[in-house]
Amino acid sequence: MDGARAVGQTAYGRLEAIFRRIALLGDARSLLHWDMAAMMPAGGAESRAEQLALLETLSHDMLVAPELPDLLDRAGDEGLEPWEQANLREMRRHWTHASALPTDLVEAVARAESACEMVWREARQKADFAMVRPLLGELLDRVRDKAQATADRLGLAPYDALLDHYEPGGRAAEIDPLFADLEAFLSDFIGRVLDRQRAHPAPLTPDGPFPAESQRAVGLEMMAALGFDFDHGRLDTSHHPFCGGTHDDVRLTTRYDEADFAKALMGVLHETGHALYDLGLPGGRWRGQPVADARGMVIHESQSLLIEMQVCRSRDFIAWAAPRLAKAFGGAGPAWAADNLYRLGIRVRPGFIRIDADEVTYPAHVIIRARLERALIAGDMKLDDLPAAWNESYGRLLGITPPDDGVGCLQDIHWYCGAWGYFPTYTLGAMSAAQLFDAARRSDPAIAKGVADGDFRPLLAWLRRHVHGRGSFLSTRALMTEATGRPLDPAVFKAHLQARYLDGA
């Protein structure tokens, strides 16, 4: 059958129309979110929250409309083409997740999330876990209800049900050995890297200040070089940098620290990786369909880390970027030499704060959180024991003990806004990034050469073909296998760390 022509008449065609509307409401919400973070004056907050809640309700209502189950069943018998089949599979996934939760539970979770997140902001500032403990307990209970309801429907363990929301198909049983392997590797590796660093003179820090306008100009220049299309996106500032907007109109944000240009720049490059993925998702007929969505948070994070960590902290990239940075900031002298900037960019320093962590210690932050949230969801740990367990983990994995909970278990918003099951995707993304970049360079010598020459088109073409343009057509595992020849393999990430941090000059 001709899927495109018959679309109006079939159950499948009706589903495409429904999901197109759901996607448009999602696009509208995404833009309103971006505006809230980047443009909105404070006085607009109350009404904006109501606008967003209404759009979410309307789109949820469309997704759980009574006609959906029958349409999903009938569409399966309509002789669909492969991409239509994959789209139908993703539609069913969305519907299953949404319809697994009774409305009163959805509302209870939302209420518990807003209440907890609001108090968390103050609690973090005051480093006072007890202050937010009751609301976090209430939220954890509701998240466990949600996990159980989804688990019942999907036939999964509760934690896997949460994981599946961010990373379709993600399962603790597959993550556990990967993280165990990595933890064992790091327990020895971090110390060796620190020893090696101490044996060399410390890199020099370029002297600022670095005016925000110059930082912005450099960011825009590098975004453009990497292939960001400014006809389909913008760069603005917000308190918490993110990549938002829609697949046609990606809105990046960053935040400038005039004492340290690297923070905003590396952030911009990271978000550019996310943006290139969004901009390269399938278009045309598939735009707005679930099969054209990003595959999941693991692949999304792999794209940001492939750009930030694999490409932009490489020696080749820094050699290309160094004179451009010196020119933009009027810098001169040894601090601006490529080798110095390279060593500065790969310095390893165990610290308390995940978002400030280097590439080597970052996985430890994630492994700690993943283990703790697993235990809390399973009921194997009491919430009152969280701060002590957190601090004990940091002592064991990183050899440091947070002086208070503000830089300890209160530092990340995730648990306090209901995002349980999200943390593992950061490190799975880092591992996937290493494996994808490795495969890309092996498949086409022009890619490595391009990075050294500041020509990122060969790399982008590979990513478009093997990752971006695949959308959600394949599972994460199948996508990795098709693109790299095997499922996720921690050996590639470990080899990358070994090469950069121990073998490298």
Add this chain to the structure above:
Amino acid sequence: MDGARAVGQTAYGRLEAIFRRIALLGDARSLLHWDMAAMMPAGGAESRAEQLALLETLSHDMLVAPELPDLLDRAGDEGLEPWEQANLREMRRHWTHASALPTDLVEAVARAESACEMVWREARQKADFAMVRPLLGELLDRVRDKAQATADRLGLAPYDALLDHYEPGGRAAEIDPLFADLEAFLSDFIGRVLDRQRAHPAPLTPDGPFPAESQRAVGLEMMAALGFDFDHGRLDTSHHPFCGGTHDDVRLTTRYDEADFAKALMGVLHETGHALYDLGLPGGRWRGQPVADARGMVIHESQSLLIEMQVCRSRDFIAWAAPRLAKAFGGAGPAWAADNLYRLGIRVRPGFIRIDADEVTYPAHVIIRARLERALIAGDMKLDDLPAAWNESYGRLLGITPPDDGVGCLQDIHWYCGAWGYFPTYTLGAMSAAQLFDAARRSDPAIAKGVADGDFRPLLAWLRRHVHGRGSFLSTRALMTEATGRPLDPAVFKAHLQARYLDGA
């Protein structure tokens, strides 16, 4: 009864909930519109248009839901308080307008509007009326269908049905004598003003360039002085300046010409008048209810023109502003003297372009358009005759003949995007502005003194009490009568013109 407490149970309460949702969708659309004009990269246009169309469809569906007529009828018997009664009246008005049009006509109008507007952009640039004539003919037919359908439902003449959409209660029979009176006045007055101007030395034009950043700073300073609350709004740039956003979060835009600071500044002051109205509309329980909406386009325009024309082109205001302008732009010498800037701001020069027109000739532009659109809607004039009729009118009223249709009947977007019946509100707004400002000054001497001192709080307090805070509680006529002691009276506007342009120093 306690209206607020019983809201959940009553038909009226159900209506408030429905209209609250409709308002939230309207707020979301308004923000997406602003973003489209001020922020969006070109590549986002297609998807944005679909987002906006979907939100409009959803809100239209809510408004014409089958339960509405019964709820509106039952609510009338629920012993409502006066503001609830007015709210119900406005709800019925919205419902009547929306439900008067069959869905296929709404869609036909929308299609004709987009098709015509798109070609108009090119036709205007090429000054080629024939190019857009067929699509304008199609659009005019659909607008006449719409006018007839609304007229049938409201028991009005077709043109009044269009007017009523922008200016509730606006009727050609009431506007005709006002415009006739004004036209008669102007036919003699314009010539006398020009004679008088010629008898004096021309005002000096300050030398630029005027950097956009300095213009923006002055604009922000004067907005703040006038009472604009930056916790509830922003100033940005867009190709076509406007006042958008929501009542909690007003988004002004302007456009800077570095050769002439007055254009953007007077534009910002004009839009600030609109913004102060929006920000002062009833809040609390009434936020999002139809009774808390702006009364109509006449009162809305009266608020922008009261600030721009009545206040900010007054001798007192310019005396306050002149040193601030000189300082902002580093200006010195006679061109920056208050008297010179005042005379520069009230120069009268008949021209082809409405939006560039001065206060004295502006009504002639409007009267011409109002008469021509009346004739076209009534079928008394053929579309082919429009360019000639336009040019003849300009010759008669302003003594000038457009060299081509680009600066003639193609100059305004209104007819080409379906906004028929809108033009009269500009001049009715100008007349209302004069009458309101006159009443305000008479009622409180602190108002005139405040304008001279740069303290606009007494004026804003009067406007909040007599105009902004009234929302749509009263009809335009009742609002004017309560605020000024009589319905709209062209004598006040004529007296204002006489005082400023003939009697003034």
